[in-house]
Amino acid sequence: MKRSDIFEFFRRLAEANPSPTTELESENPFQLLVAVVLSAQATDVSVNIACRPLFAGIKAPRQMLEFGEDALRDAIKTIGLFNTKAKNVIALSQALIDNHGSEVPRTREELQALPGVGRKTANVVLNTAFGEETFAVDTHVFRVCNRTGLAPGKTVDDVEATLEKIVPAPFRRDAHHWLILHGRYTCKARLPECWRCPVIDLCRYKPKTTPPGERIKPARTKPSAARSGGRASSTARTAKGRTASRPTAGRSRARPNRLP
Numbered sequence: 001m002k003r004s005d006i007f008e009f010f011r012r013l014a015e016a017n018p019s020p021t022t023e024l025e026s027e028n029p030f031q032l033l034v035a036v037v038l039s040a041q042a043t044d045v046s047v048n049i050a051c052r053p054l055f056a057g058i059k060a061p062r063q064m065l066e067f068g069e070d071a072l073r074d075a076i077k078t079i080g081l082f083n084t085k086a087k088n089v090i091a092l093s094q095a096l097i098d099n100h101g102s103e104v105p106r107t108r109e110e111l112q113a114l115p116g117v118g119r120k121t122a123n124v125v126l127n128t129a130f131g132e133e134t135f136a137v138d139t140h141v142f143r144v145c146n147r148t149g150l151a152p153g154k155t156v157d158d159v160e161a162t163l164e165k166i167v168p169a170p171f172r173r174d175a176h177h178w179l180i181l182h183g184r185y186t187c188k189a190r191l192p193e194c195w196r197c198p199v200i201d202l203c204r205y206k207p208k209t210t211p212p213g214e215r216i217k218p219a220r221t222k223p224s225a226a227r228s229g230g231r232a233s234s235t236a237r238t239a240k241g242r243t244a245s246r247p248t249a250g251r252s253r254a255r256p257n258r259l260p
């Protein structure tokens, strides 16, 4: 994608959602770290449901240790891999107390040394809790970057390295939030909603999808299905999604609308 198109790509996502942030709910860096660890291979919605009651009483590593692994396992049992995650959260709480004065560290190396914390989790915490210009590549970001041609790569590390190089300065802080939200609500995995996409003319994905009502149904392959009143399969499905726009309170920064 050309440099001017990359700028325009992010300018439009920024225009639609000027202050994006994570959908994981937390009140401080410790809760955010725990929520991100729990969100591996789970939806933000499921993590929020489990964490709301948990975080009402647990706001620091010491409280998590007092709560204990068994109780934590029970509290997060609706989330995938809850056994391993409970172990990791207890271990990382202990490590924060032992090595970091109960604070969440601010460097990638220190974060990735914590149990259950990989590069993506470190990137999310550095970006969301501490305002670093990092690019957490999850399944949505990976898909959007490859589909659109924005930052193609065979691995998440390739995509992250490319994003590091190409994202223009005004958009670096929030780029990964825009890409996640765009992938989650518009450029969906099974059926991208190109007809309402703000970057449709910049994206190389083909063929673009059309609104559900305008899709041509495939020909019936079994005449008997028609006689018996059976339904032919169709690629059309209801695809009502939330818009890419998800206003969040708190931050508002002016961005230029053209290349510097």
Ligand code: SF4
Binding pocket: 147, 148, 186, 187, 188, 192, 193, 194, 195, 197, 198, 199, 200, 201, 203, 204, 205, 208, 209
């Ligand atoms: S045009 Fe379609 S494939 Fe391209 S970014 Fe938009 S939703 Fe995704």
